[in-house]
Amino acid sequence: MLRLVVRRLLQLIPTLLGLSVLLFIWLNRLPGGPASAILGERATEADVARINRALGLDQPIYVQYGRFLKRLLDLDLGTSVQTGQPVWDEFVLRFPATVELSVAAMLIATVVGIPLGYLAARKRGGWIDVASVSGSLVGICIPVFFLAQLLKGAFGEIFGTFGRQSTGIDATSVTGFAVLDGLLTGELDAAWDALMHLVLPGIALATIPLAVIVRMTRASVLEVLGEDYIRTAESKGLERRIVRGRHVLRNALLPVVTAVGLLTGSLLSGAVLTESVFTFGGIGSFIRTAIDARDYPVLVGFIMFIAMIYVLINMVVDLAYSVIDPRVRVH
Amino acid sequence: MSLITTTSKIDRLAQLTAKTETASGASLWREAMRRMRASKMAIIGAVIIAGFVLLAIIGPWIAPYGPTEQTWRGEVFSNRGEFVGARAENWFGLDHLGRDLFSRMLVGARQTLLVGVVSMLIGLLIGALVGIVSGAAATLGGKAGRRVDDAIMRVTDILLALPSLLLAVSVAAVMGQSLTTVMIAVGVVQIPVFARLLRGSMLAQGGSDYVLAARSLGIRKRRIVLTQILPNSLSPVIVQATLSLATAIIEAAALSYLGLGNPDPAVPEWGVMLSQAQRFFDNEPMMSMYPAVGIVITALGFTLLGEAMREALDPKLRG
Numbered sequence: 016m017l018r019l020v021v022r023r024l025l026q027l028i029p030t031l032l033g034l035s036v037l038l039f040i041w042l043n044r045l046p047g048g049p050a051s052a053i054l055g056e057r058a059t060e061a062d063v064a065r066i067n068r069a070l071g072l073d074q075p076i077y078v079q080y081g082r083f084l085k086r087l088l089d090l091d092l093g094t095s096v097q098t099g100q101p102v103w104d105e106f107v108l109r110f111p112a113t114v115e116l117s118v119a120a121m122l123i124a125t126v127v128g129i130p131l132g133y134l135a136a137r138k139r140g141g142w143i144d145v146a147s148v149s150g151s152l153v154g155i156c157i158p159v160f161f162l163a164q165l166l167k168g169a170f171g172e173i174f175g176t177f178g179r180q181s182t183g184i185d186a187t188s189v190t191g192f193a194v195l196d197g198l199l200t201g202e203l204d205a206a207w208d209a210l211m212h213l214v215l216p217g218i219a220l221a222t223i224p225l226a227v228i229v230r231m232t233r234a235s236v237l238e239v240l241g242e243d244y245i246r247t248a249e250s251k252g253l254e255r256r257i258v259r260g261r262h263v264l265r266n267a268l269l270p271v272v273t274a275v276g277l278l279t280g281s282l283l284s285g286a287v288l289t290e291s292v293f294t295f296g297g298i299g300s301f302i303r304t305a306i307d308a309r310d311y312p313v314l315v316g317f318i319m320f321i322a323m324i325y326v327l328i329n330m331v332v333d334l335a336y337s338v339i340d341p342r343v344r345v346h
Numbered sequence: 347m348s349l350i351t352t353t354s355k356i357d358r359l360a361q362l363t364a365k366t367e368t369a370s371g372a373s374l375w376r377e378a379m380r381r382m383r384a385s386k387m388a389i390i391g392a393v394i395i396a397g398f399v400l401l402a403i404i405g406p407w408i409a410p411y412g413p414t415e416q417t418w419r420g421e422v423f424s425n426r427g428e429f430v431g432a433r434a435e436n437w438f439g440l441d442h443l444g445r446d447l448f449s450r451m452l453v454g455a456r457q458t459l460l461v462g463v464v465s466m467l468i469g470l471l472i473g474a475l476v477g478i479v480s481g482a483a484a485t486l487g488g489k490a491g492r493r494v495d496d497a498i499m500r501v502t503d504i505l506l507a508l509p510s511l512l513l514a515v516s517v518a519a520v521m522g523q524s525l526t527t528v529m530i531a532v533g534v535v536q537i538p539v540f541a542r543l544l545r546g547s548m549l550a551q552g553g554s555d556y557v558l559a560a561r562s563l564g565i566r567k568r569r570i571v572l573t574q575i576l577p578n579s580l581s582p583v584i585v586q587a588t589l590s591l592a593t594a595i596i597e598a599a600a601l602s603y604l605g606l607g608n609p610d611p612a613v614p615e616w617g618v619m620l621s622q623a624q625r626f627f628d629n630e631p632m633m634s635m636y637p638a639v640g641i642v643i644t645a646l647g648f649t650l651l652g653e654a655m656r657e658a659l660d661p662k663l664r665g
Binding site for chain 2: 029030033034037041044152153155156157158159160161164165168281283284285287288291303306307309311314317318321322325
């Protein structure tokens with residue numbers, strides 16, 4: 016197991032290196048470059064040259080890349096143009112809120128999606144099947160930001176006000192996770208308030224993963240139900256409950272586990288849209304304003320940040336696979 | 347958003363061409379077409395798409411008013427939150443500048459279709475090119491070829507790993523704001539999807555008997571790739587192209603919402619209309635409803651047809 020983890024970690028290195036090269040190229044292609052971003056459009060050529068020298072932009076490209084890479088390794092993602100604070104600190108400050116939102120969304124998506132997909136497959140052609148399949152098709156076709164707006168307009172008043180700085184009651188910060196903080200410090204009303212504020216954004220963010228999970232579970236269960244070993248298990252008189260739990264579900268959920276992992280990574284970009292509709296205080300809202308303000312250090316940092324999370328999640332999924340599926344362990 | 351195109355799903359789709367032999371001996375596509383005609387999903391999807399394309403063609407001619415004329419400007423005071431809803435002369439009501447929403451919807455269909463088709467084509471063409479190189483290198487290139495294929499796939503996997511919206515935002519940041527940017531940004535997101543798909547599909551074909559036969563006849567490798575493997579590998583690409591049209595339209599709307607869309611609001615396009623109407627959602631939700639419903643139905647049409655095609659091709663999903 017340990018060897019597997021180490022090997023997977025080593026495999027991450029070329030991927031992240033490749034990404035850093037892409038990001039570096041992207042940064043160099045940005046219109047104007049950092050000099051005119053600092054000085055504004057009316058900078059004289061001498062000024063630009065001076066700034067370029069100060070930033071080391073007059074040096075050969077590989078030296079610049081080397082320095083870019085070193086800063087990435089030091090977790091120095093630069094300074095946000097909007098707030099003047101280090102980008103990394105801004106992320107750390109806002110990350111818990113986004114994680115909470117993503118966890119809420121993923122919980123909704125899996126807790127609703129897996130049973131629904133399973134039922135749809137078991138009663139194929141029945142009304143649950145038809146409703147969940149068509150529902151999930153419509154679900155992936157609704158623009159996320161519109162759905163969020165719709166939910167906010169229809170149910171916003173029930174679940175508390177959403178707007179600038181309206182998180183309501185705040186618990187004393189311990190971990191940065193609002194719900195968890197409330198529970199830890201015993202400020203239950205604050206925890207409840209934070210939880211209520213997760214409901215609508217959570218649902219909005221959950222739609223796409225929910226749709227994917229329902230359809231995936233359904234397809235996967237259908238496939239397993241047709242396998243020979245299920246027929247064997249049933250014909251040898253094994254109890255139905257055992258066949259379904261141990262044979263059908265366990266095999267059918269393998270691809271779903273992968274999907275859940277991969278979807279968790281992609282939730283972060285859905286969060287940009289959802290959070291900005293609900294003015295939720297996470298990374299998503301921050302990125303939204305960063306796009307408006309052309310705050311490139313924040314955007315570059317975010318892409319690198321997400322990529323790291325994504326590869327880590329991928330690794331965890333792979334490892335989870337080897338726990339669930341004995342066949343993978345052999346390789 | 348193309349969040350749904352996870353790697354495993356792409357690979358699964360790519361495998362489908364390998365199963366060419368059917369019991370009746372009919373060709374894969376003929377068999378699939380027969381299934382499609384019987385599929386409700388396919389028919390509904392096709393009808394929606396036909397209606398949408400028709401609208402895109404004749405929309406500007408049948409629109410009762412000019413889409414950019416602010417004829418009723420005096421009646422609308424956007425900052426006071428007063429809006430004119432549906433009425434006899436304006437079926438869908440007026441927007442915040444006093445323009446007829448019904449006309450804007452009709453005219454906007456064309457632009458919406460254009461954004462979807464062009465960005466899908468950008469992704470398809472570049473992605474297919476990368477996929478062909480990679481697939482050809484992997485199947486017929488020997489050891490060196492596999493290394494080339496490995497390197498290409500590394501890069502596409504990185505791009506696949508990035509959230510599509512962020513990729514689009516990065517492209518838009520470099521290119522500045524314009525309609526072309528939106529189309530390129532949305533198209534770029536699709537490149538790795540098509541590349542991985544076509545490569546996987548070609549790989550699945552690479553081991554076929556007919557490829558072996560062609561090789562033993564001494565046909566040149568380039569010819570085998572272009573005239574034998576490629577045509578047989580295209581069906582998953584067609585499926586993905588249909589699905590991509592849906593995601594492209596939705597993603598273009600998301601880009602507009604993030605303020606990276608078409609800066610010329612005079613040209614009606616559903617995504618731009620929707621994101622602009624969001625500002626007035628609390629006062630006049632119906633203003634967002636029309637473009638939103640338009641987008642959802644259109645995206646649904648492409649998704650239904652695409653999924654029906656996938657099901658028709660996939661023997662495991664057949665009842």
